[in-house]
Amino acid sequence: MTDREKQQNHPGAGDITQDGGHRVFRLAAVVKCWNGAHGFELTVPDLVIQKGEKVALVGFSGCGKSTLLDLLAMILRPDSAAEFTFRAGQDASLDVTGAWKQKNIDGLAHARMRHIGYVLQTGGLLPFLRVQDNIALSCWGLGLPEKAAVESVAEKLGIGRHLKKFPGQLSVGERQRVAIARAMAHEPSVVIADEPTASLDPINAEEIMALFTELAEEKSVTLVVATHEWERVTALDFRPVTFDLKQDTGSGSVRAVVSG
Amino acid sequence: MHGFKTIIRLSLRDYFHERLLSACAVMGLAAILAPLLILFGVKSGIINTMVDRLVKDPRNLEISPIGSGRYGQKWFATMAGFSEVLFVIPQTRSIASSMILSRKGSDRTHTLAVDLIPTDKGDPLLEKWARVPAENAEVVLSASAARKIKVVAGQTIMGRVGRSVKGVKEQVTIALKVVAVLPLAAFSRDAAFIRLTLLEATEDYRDGFGSVLFGWPGKKRLPGLRQYPGFRLYARSIYDLIALRDRLLAQGLEVYTRAEQIEVVQRLDRSFSLIFRLIAIVAVCGYLASMASNVLAGVNRKRRHLGVIRLIGFSTSSIVWFPVVQSVATSILGTALAAGLYGISALVINRLFARYLAAGEYVCRLSALHLAAALFVTLLLGIMAASYAAFRVTKIEPSTVIRDV
Numbered sequence: 309m310t311d312r313e314k315q316q317n318h319p320g321a322g323d324i325t326q327d328g329g330h331r332v333f334r335l336a337a338v339v340k341c342w343n344g345a346h347g348f349e350l351t352v353p354d355l356v357i358q359k360g361e362k363v364a365l366v367g368f369s370g371c372g373k374s375t376l377l378d379l380l381a382m383i384l385r386p387d388s389a390a391e392f393t394f395r396a397g398q399d400a401s402l403d404v405t406g407a408w409k410q411k412n413i414d415g416l417a418h419a420r421m422r423h424i425g426y427v428l429q430t431g432g433l434l435p436f437l438r439v440q441d442n443i444a445l446s447c448w449g450l451g452l453p454e455k456a457a458v459e460s461v462a463e464k465l466g467i468g469r470h471l472k473k474f475p476g477q478l479s480v481g482e483r484q485r486v487a488i489a490r491a492m493a494h495e496p497s498v499v500i501a502d503e504p505t506a507s508l509d510p511i512n513a514e515e516i517m518a519l520f521t522e523l524a525e526e527k528s529v530t531l532v533v534a535t536h537e538w539e540r541v542t543a544l545d546f547r548p549v550t551f552d553l554k555q556d557t558g559s560g561s562v563r564a565v566v567s568g
Numbered sequence: 569m570h571g572f573k574t575i576i577r578l579s580l581r582d583y584f585h586e587r588l589l590s591a592c593a594v595m596g597l598a599a600i601l602a603p604l605l606i607l608f609g610v611k612s613g614i615i616n617t618m619v620d621r622l623v624k625d626p627r628n629l630e631i632s633p634i635g636s637g638r639y640g641q642k643w644f645a646t647m648a649g650f651s652e653v654l655f656v657i658p659q660t661r662s663i664a665s666s667m668i669l670s671r672k673g674s675d676r677t678h679t680l681a682v683d684l685i686p687t688d689k690g691d692p693l694l695e696k697w698a699r700v701p702a703e704n705a706e707v708v709l710s711a712s713a714a715r716k717i718k719v720v721a722g723q724t725i726m727g728r729v730g731r732s733v734k735g736v737k738e739q740v741t742i743a744l745k746v747v748a749v750l751p752l753a754a755f756s757r758d759a760a761f762i763r764l765t766l767l768e769a770t771e772d773y774r775d776g777f778g779s780v781l782f783g784w785p786g787k788k789r790l791p792g793l794r795q796y797p798g799f800r801l802y803a804r805s806i807y808d809l810i811a812l813r814d815r816l817l818a819q820g821l822e823v824y825t826r827a828e829q830i831e832v833v834q835r836l837d838r839s840f841s842l843i844f845r846l847i848a849i850v851a852v853c854g855y856l857a858s859m860a861s862n863v864l865a866g867v868n869r870k871r872r873h874l875g876v877i878r879l880i881g882f883s884t885s886s887i888v889w890f891p892v893v894q895s896v897a898t899s900i901l902g903t904a905l906a907a908g909l910y911g912i913s914a915l916v917i918n919r920l921f922a923r924y925l926a927a928g929e930y931v932c933r934l935s936a937l938h939l940a941a942a943l944f945v946t947l948l949l950g951i952m953a954a955s956y957a958a959f960r961v962t963k964i965e966p967s968t969v970i971r972d973v
Contacts, residue, residue, distance in 0.1 A: 374971065378966075378967040381879070383878070383879060383965070383966040383967045384967045413883075413884060414883040414884055414885065417878070417881045417882065417883050417884070418881060418883065419881075420879075420880070420881035421571075421880060421881025421882070422881070424881070426879055426880070428876075428970055428971070429971070432872075432876045432879075432970060433876075434578070434582075434873055434876065434877070435585065435873070436578075436581050436582040436584075436585030436586070436873075437578070437581055441581070445574070445877075445880055446880055446881070448570065448573075448574040448577070449570055449571050449574045449880065449881065449882055450570060451569075451570035474585075502971075
């Protein structure tokens with residue numbers, strides 16, 4: 309990238325949208341390849357996620373949803389990118405590609421801790437911490453007071469009575485609520501969720517997804533959710549992002565192109 | 569900084585959560601360390617007691633001449649100036665240095681011939697076991713001499729010195745106050761310790777001279793420098809003893825010391841230390857290997873949790889401390905447990921041998937410094953054992969482990 313291009317990526321006119329909000333993620337020509345017996349290549353030609361948006365990455369398993377989530381969460385290094393910036397709150401926008409190139413892993417980690425919450429498909433809770441401490445993790449890491457934040461978010465998700473328990477004592481659904489609470493307790497700008505309700509029964513799934521969305525709207529958090537349940541997210545007014553899969557008949561490798 | 573603190577907190581919570589495994593690691597360390605502490609305690613206890621006994625007993629610091637020589641005032645002055653010398657005093661001719669002591673009992677008078685031994689302020693034998701006579705008419709008796717004439721400290725006895733002048737037998741007497749009695753352990757022969765002034769006067773009297781000081785009749789001794797056939801000499805320490813012995817040997821003097829016994833103890837100490845070191849090296853290698861595999865297995869088992877911690881956004885530089893903190897906890901708890909086990913064992917061992925020991929003597933003994941050194945070494949080994957696991961933690965990619973089930 310030339311210096312001029314870099315300058316363009318920094319906060320300025322480019323980041324501010326017409327309606328006064330700003331772009332949280334801007335990705336242009338981002339590519340991630342997986343080598344191996346069946347190669348896989350994910351290409352994101354152009355993806356912009358605005359502040360406060362609710363975005364659903366919709367597709368079958370293996371379509372590249374998780375890869376894109378990990379790229380957005382800055383835990384996966386893109387192989388190439390014309391542009392990949394992240395901007396949260398009042399901070400200057402972060403040149404994610406540049407940080408990866410400079411091996412500034414801790415810089416990316418700090419941005420993640422401060423601005424991003426991540427909900428995994430199953431738990432991902434630390435079994436040796438009580439529910440309240442699992443929820444408080446990011447607050448601890450950031451040195452923020454955690455008590456009120458934990459109690460308020462736990463109350464909203466209906467797990468107030470489980471705070472003293474260990475994750476092992478909870479049902480799958482309750483654990484998923486705790487995972488959502490942990491992703492939101494430190495007031496991040498973005499919450500990324502990977503199939504957050506896929507391991508739940510339909511009734512629980514619906515209830516938890518509704519609560520999650522409601523909470524995100526209330527806190528005006530940008531929500532990026534990967535899911536295969538198209539109906540549920542359209543009903544909740546998510547903007548769908550889809551994956552077009554093409555198999556190369558010669559090599560057998562799969563190319564996925566993101567659009568939306 | 570918050571990240572670092574949080575990782576310490578998480579590491580300790582995990583350590584406590586897996587308390588059964590942690591307790592096993594702690595006991596594993598104690599099982600290696602406690603026998604080492606006991607072994608080292610016994611080694612240092614026995615050697616220290618032996619050395620202490622050698623050092624504390626002034627007789628081990630004594631250098632005695634073999635045969636008689638001629639030592640002038642100047643020689644004594646030079647000897648007294650050496651830093652290795654604790655105490656030196658001239659000894660008169662052995663044939664002249666004796667006295668008949670007597671005490672009137674209720675039914676009969678007890679008499680006994682004793683050796684006269686010169687003493688003065690600074691005499692380590694008397695200062696350790698009794699007290700030094702301050703006056704010329706005071707005496708310290710050996711245990712056997714006191715027993716034979718049935719006298720205790722504080723009583724007065726009569727001392728008699730005889731001579732024969734031109735076939736006529738003469739004798740003088742002097743009243744002597746017994747100020748102390750040496751225990752049997754300190755001196756075994758029948759002897760009376762007196763000031764050099766009195767000893768010289770008795771020698772002069774036997775030679776036919778008189779003494780103005782004690783009012784004994786006889787020729788006037790011509791003034792001049794005295795020559796002494798022997799001496800009582802004490803080194804300052806067991807190390808000085810060997811140096812002093814070599815110094816006297818270099819002067820051409822034949823002397824007797826107990827240096828060989830001291831050297832035996834020193835050799836014993838060295839052999840014990842070597843054996844201890846060999847055992848300790850084997851134990852350290854074993855501990856390092858088992859601890860390293862333990863910590864590494866823990867990190868591999870917790871890959872997903874560590875990945876989640878990284879996913880939340882803790883930095884590499886703080887997350888490396890996760891296994892190290894646990895290893896340090898094991899080191900501290902394991903050393904504490906080992907020290908406790910050692911303490912109980914030491915108590916039992918010292919009780920068992922109590923009847924062979926004087927007050928303040930131990931068969932098993934470690935100083936606080938030894939225990940602190942043990943803790944330091946264990947901490948160092950713990951950190952070393954955790955370092956590879958810590959390196960592996962930095963290589964955990966959240967994206968590859970967070971979806972493992």
